[in-house]
Amino acid sequence: MNVVVCVKQIPDPAAPGEMNSSTNTLKRDGKLIMDDSDSYGVELGLQLAEAGGGGEVTLVSMAANGETGGLRTALAMGAAKAILVSDPQLSGSDALGTAKALAAAIKKAQPDLILAATESSDGYTGTTPVQIAEILGLPSVTFAKKITIDGSSIKVERQTEAGYDEVTCPLPALVTVTAGVVEPRYPNFKGIMAAKSKPVEEVSVSDLGLSSSEVGVAGARQEVFEIVAAEARAAGEKVVDEGDAYEKVIGFLEQLKLI
Numbered sequence: 001m002n003v004v005v006c007v008k009q010i011p012d013p014a015a016p017g018e019m020n021s022s023t024n025t026l027k028r029d030g031k032l033i034m035d036d037s038d039s040y041g042v043e044l045g046l047q048l049a050e051a052g053g054g055g056e057v058t059l060v061s062m063a064a065n066g067e068t069g070g071l072r073t074a075l076a077m078g079a080a081k082a083i084l085v086s087d088p089q090l091s092g093s094d095a096l097g098t099a100k101a102l103a104a105a106i107k108k109a110q111p112d113l114i115l116a117a118t119e120s121s122d123g124y125t126g127t128t129p130v131q132i133a134e135i136l137g138l139p140s141v142t143f144a145k146k147i148t149i150d151g152s153s154i155k156v157e158r159q160t161e162a163g164y165d166e167v168t169c170p171l172p173a174l175v176t177v178t179a180g181v182v183e184p185r186y187p188n189f190k191g192i193m194a195a196k197s198k199p200v201e202e203v204s205v206s207d208l209g210l211s212s213s214e215v216g217v218a219g220a221r222q223e224v225f226e227i228v229a230a231e232a233r234a235a236g237e238k239v240v241d242e243g244d245a246y247e248k249v250i251g252f253l254e255q256l257k258l259i
Contacts, residue, residue, distance in 0.1 A: 001048055001049050001051075001052030001053075001054070001055035001112050001113065001149065002049070002055045002056060002058070002109070002110070002111050002112050002113075003045040003048055003049050003055065003056075003057045003058070003111055003112065003113045003114075003115060004045075004057075004058050004059075004060055004106050004109050004111035004113070004114045004115070005038070005041045005042050005045045005057055005058070005059055005060070005074070005079070005114075005115045005116070006038070006041070006059075006060055006061070006102060006106075006114070006115070006116040006117075006128075006129065006132070007034055007035070007038045007041075007042065007059045007060070007061045007070060007071060007074050007082075008034075008035045008038055008061065008062075008070075008117070008120045008122075009032035009033065009034060009035070009061055009063045009067055009069065009070035009071065010028075010032060010033065010034075010035045010070070010120065010121065010122040011026065011027070011028060011030060011031075011032060011033075011122065012031070012032075012033050013121065013122075017122075019227060023092055023217070023224070024224035024225070024226065024227050025092060025224065026122060028063065028064050029064055029065060031067070031069055032063055032067045032069050032070050033069055033070045033073070034069075034070035034071070034073045034074055035070070035117065035120050035121050035122070036121065037117035037118070037119070037120065037121055037179060038074070038116075038117050039074075039077070039184040040117065040177050040178070040179055040180070040181050040182055040184060041115040041116055041117055041177050042057065042059070042074045042077050042078075042079060042184065043077065043182045043183070043184040043185060044115060044147065044177055044181055044182045045057040045079070045113075045115050046077065046078045046079070046185075047182060048113065048147065048149060051149070052149060055112070056079075056080035056081070057078065057079040057080055058079065058080060058081055058082065058083065058109045058111065059071055059074050059075070059079050059081070059082035059083070060082070060083045060085075060102055060105045060106055060109065061082065061083075061084050061085070062084075062085040062086070062090060062093075062098060062101050062102060062105075063084060063085075063086055064086060064088075064090070064091065065086065066084065066086045066202055067084075067086070068082070068084060068200050071084065071200060072195045072196070073187060073195075075191075075194075075195035075198045075200075076187030076188075076191040076192045076194070076195035077184070077185055077187050077191065078185070078191065079198075080198065081198055081199045081200070081201070082198070082199070082200045082201070083105045083108060083109065083200075083201050083203060084200055084201065084202045084203070085101045085102065085104075085105050085202075085203055085204075085205075085208065086202055086203075086204070087204040087205045089204075089205045089212045089215060089216045090205065090215050090216055091216055091217070092216050092217035092220055093215050093216050093217075093219065093220060094219075094220040094221055094222040095123070095125045095127045095128045095131060095222070096127075096131055096219075096220075096221055097214065097215040097216060097219045097220055098128055098215075099127075099128050099131035099132045099135060100135060100210060100214055100215060100219075101205070101208060101210065101215055102128070102132055103131075103132045103135040103136050104208035104209060104210055105203060105208060106132065106136065107136070108201075108203075111172060112171050112172050113149075113154065113171060113172060113173060113174075113175065114132070114133075114138070114172070114173070114174040114175070115174075115175055115176075115177060116128075116129040116132070116174065116175075116176050116177075117129075117176060117177065118142060118143055118176045118177070118178060129142070129174060129176045130142065130174075130176075132174060133173075133174040136174070138172055138173055138174050139169040139170065139173045139174070140173065140174040140175070140176075141154075141156045141158060141167050141169060141173065141174075141175045141176070142158065142175075142176045143158050143159040143160070143176060143178055144156045144157065144158060144159070144175045144176065144177045144178065144181060145157050145158070145159045145164055145177075145178050145180070145181055146164075146181065147175060147177070147181070149171075150168075152170060152171055153168055153169065153170050153171060154168070154169060154170075154171055154173055154175070155167070155168050156168075156169075156175060159178050237252075
């Protein structure tokens, strides 16, 4: 069972984010870390590869300036190797441009299964994984809370508002996983030291057979025109209970059409 896990490297959420004033996009030219949401996919990939009696986990990521900080964390968890897509031409890529680059890199790994988070914590589009699946011509299942491999197919418990759906599809496939699908392991000292020597293959846009018009600003179908501060939250209404507070609460809920 060879598993590819899409890992997004993001600016540290603990530090204030900076924007590029010319493009209204997030600056990503500093040190990057692995998005916490991707740690669940890495852990699940490791467990599935181990349960399958062999195989390995390959990481695929896209980042500027050859940044590998977040990838090294995932390698320290136990992944075998990584493919990093890094090229100045990728700057300004939208979700579809990112999906094209990642899909081309994933082809190089020829996986049995592709795992990804449901969405990144710095973009929240939630569209890139399913776009990757569409480009590769693979079935996709989203919001997985449990995955079981059964021969040449995969069984997924897909989280819904009412519970979960049971979905079965053939492999290879792409599955997005929810937080809590597994408990990610912490890299130990041995893993951290081993990660330093694990291979990270860096590829460019031309290496992947893509043109500059398909990615970056030139290939973007989305554009951010303006960024403004969020409106301050208005003060709430304070209700003093004089025996009729329940009526005011009911009236308030009726206004919101909640009852």
